[in-house]
Amino acid sequence: MFSKKKITLEYTVEKCSKCGMQRKRKFSQGDVLFAECSKCDSCDGMSFIEKVFGETLEQ
Amino acid sequence: MSLVNFTSFDFDQLFAMGDDTNPLMMLVWILPIFFFVFYGQRIQLYVTSGEIKKGISKLDGFRNESRDELINYVKNNLKPVDDPVQKIDRFIDYFTIMPVDMDPNGIVDKVRHIVRSREDYTREHVRSISPQMSDIELTKVQTLLEIASSLQMIYKIINHMYLTAKKQNNYPLILPLQMILPFIMEQSEAMKEAIPVFKKGQPVGDGIGPMVVGKMMLKNQKETVAFQTVLVKSEFEGRKLFLLKAEGPGSTVGRPADGLEKIVSENKIDAIIMVDAALKMEGEDSAAVARGFGAAIGGIGTEKFEIEAIATSKNIPIFSIVVKQSVKEAITLMTKEIADKADDVRTQVYEMIQENTTQGQSIAIIGVGNTAGVPQ
Numbered sequence: 216m217f218s219k220k221k222i223t224l225e226y227t228v229e230k231c232s233k234c235g236m237q238r239k240r241k242f243s244q245g246d247v248l249f250a251e252c253s254k255c256d257s258c259d260g261m262s263f264i265e266k267v268f269g270e271t272l273e274q
Numbered sequence: 275m276s277l278v279n280f281t282s283f284d285f286d287q288l289f290a291m292g293d294d295t296n297p298l299m300m301l302v303w304i305l306p307i308f309f310f311v312f313y314g315q316r317i318q319l320y321v322t323s324g325e326i327k328k329g330i331s332k333l334d335g336f337r338n339e340s341r342d343e344l345i346n347y348v349k350n351n352l353k354p355v356d357d358p359v360q361k362i363d364r365f366i367d368y369f370t371i372m373p374v375d376m377d378p379n380g381i382v383d384k385v386r387h388i389v390r391s392r393e394d395y396t397r398e399h400v401r402s403i404s405p406q407m408s409d410i411e412l413t414k415v416q417t418l419l420e421i422a423s424s425l426q427m428i429y430k431i432i433n434h435m436y437l438t439a440k441k442q443n444n445y446p447l448i449l450p451l452q453m454i455l456p457f458i459m460e461q462s463e464a465m466k467e468a469i470p471v472f473k474k475g476q477p478v479g480d481g482i483g484p485m486v487v488g489k490m491m492l493k494n495q496k497e498t499v500a501f502q503t504v505l506v507k508s509e510f511e512g513r514k515l516f517l518l519k520a521e522g523p524g525s526t527v528g529r530p531a532d533g534l535e536k537i538v539s540e541n542k543i544d545a546i547i548m549v550d551a552a553l554k555m556e557g558e559d560s561a562a563v564a565r566g567f568g569a570a571i572g573g574i575g576t577e578k579f580e581i582e583a584i585a586t587s588k589n590i591p592i593f594s595i596v597v598k599q600s601v602k603e604a605i606t607l608m609t610k611e612i613a614d615k616a617d618d619v620r621t622q623v624y625e626m627i628q629e630n631t632t633q634g635q636s637i638a639i640i641g642v643g644n645t646a647g648v649p650q
């Protein structure tokens with residue numbers, strides 16, 4: 216009766232292998248850990264998927 | 275001045291306790307006692323069965339939902355050759371008969387044989403739904419099928435216990451049901467919530483072991499050492515490392531014991547380190563990391579038995595690092611807290627190697643758990 220509706224937001228964290236910059240974004244279908252994904256924003260290194268996780272919010 | 279004097283209520287008068295000569299009052303007191311003596315159980319049965327009925331209809335919903343999700347997934351993603359509904363319904367009802375344990379000698383081999391043949395045969399049957407299905411898709415469908423058939427089985431058993439108790443008006447029979455129902459509901463809800471996670475191929479909490487070892491494997495030559503199980507040989511501070519995990523990013527736990535057996539048969543191993551998720555106790559913090567001795571691996575116990583047997587016969591110590599989590603966290607999308615622990619656990623693995631082995635020794639490191647979404 217008093218339980219709030221819970222929603223889980225899915226995130227992917229990309230990490231640059233060169234400068235260590237981390238970027239958190241929404242999970243998109245097909246993301247798996249350690250996959251190469253994009254050029255780093257701040258250097259010429261490649262970023263890899265470091266983590267995929269969910270954060271649960273109460274509404 | 276006060277209108278009501280709270281201090282001088284006459285309780286005797288209020289409850290007519292002093293008035294034990296009034297036969298009508300006596301009846302008013304005694305009748306309910308008799309009533310509850312004879313009908314108390316039945317009243318309790320009605321109250322409790324209402325609760326249980328709610329639980330059962332929830333379970334019914336879960337099993338239908340999981341079945342529909344599975345069918346939709348197969349229909350929408352896998353281009354089945356013909357209508358898969360009938361076939362899937364048949365798979366969901368598959369049962370497993372565990373071997374006789376009156377004579378426990380050799381029972382592990384029997385259990386392993388039965389469980390493995392079940393896995394092998396369902397894999398082949400699932401493949402026949404859509405022959406061009408990739409191996410990763412196959413593991414997904416197999417996991418979804420496992421969830422759907424578990425939920426089906428749970429519903430059937432709980433419903434059976436409830437209906438029997440009700441049919442026989444048997445209150446004592448309903449008591450154990452009332453006691454286990456909260457645990458069953460927790461597990462079933464977790465299983466239901468695991469469905470979308472496995473569909474999307476995301477890592478689950480149980481995947482923390484493979485996540486830790488998988489990262490240590492990166493940029494190394496991988497070889498398949500057992501069914502759905504990969505091995506990487508690498509080095510760390512003068513020690514040889516044999517890294518072992520199930521093959522990601524499919525949803526499988528692989529066969530770490532077979533892998534270990536192969537490693538041990540070809541190399542001299544001086545220590546085994548296992549990284550796994552472990553069930554936390556109520557009140558313990560989620561994602562807490564703990565170290566210990568012995569084989570950290572769940573499941574029905576055949577893999578654990580085999581790993582222990584290998585370690586014992588070769589006199590290899592087994593160390594373990596576990597990440598604590600609830601049932602739900604273990605099979606649903608990995609939480610941030612657990613994912614954040616990966617680096618810490620990896621550091622602890624290296625620490626363990628330094629503390630317990632010397633240069634020139636060889637260590638097998640096993641990342642135990644489901645590798646959905648966790649390649650290497």
Ligand SMILES: [Zn+2]
Pocket residue numbers: 231232233234235236255256257258259260
């Ligand atoms: Zn960078």
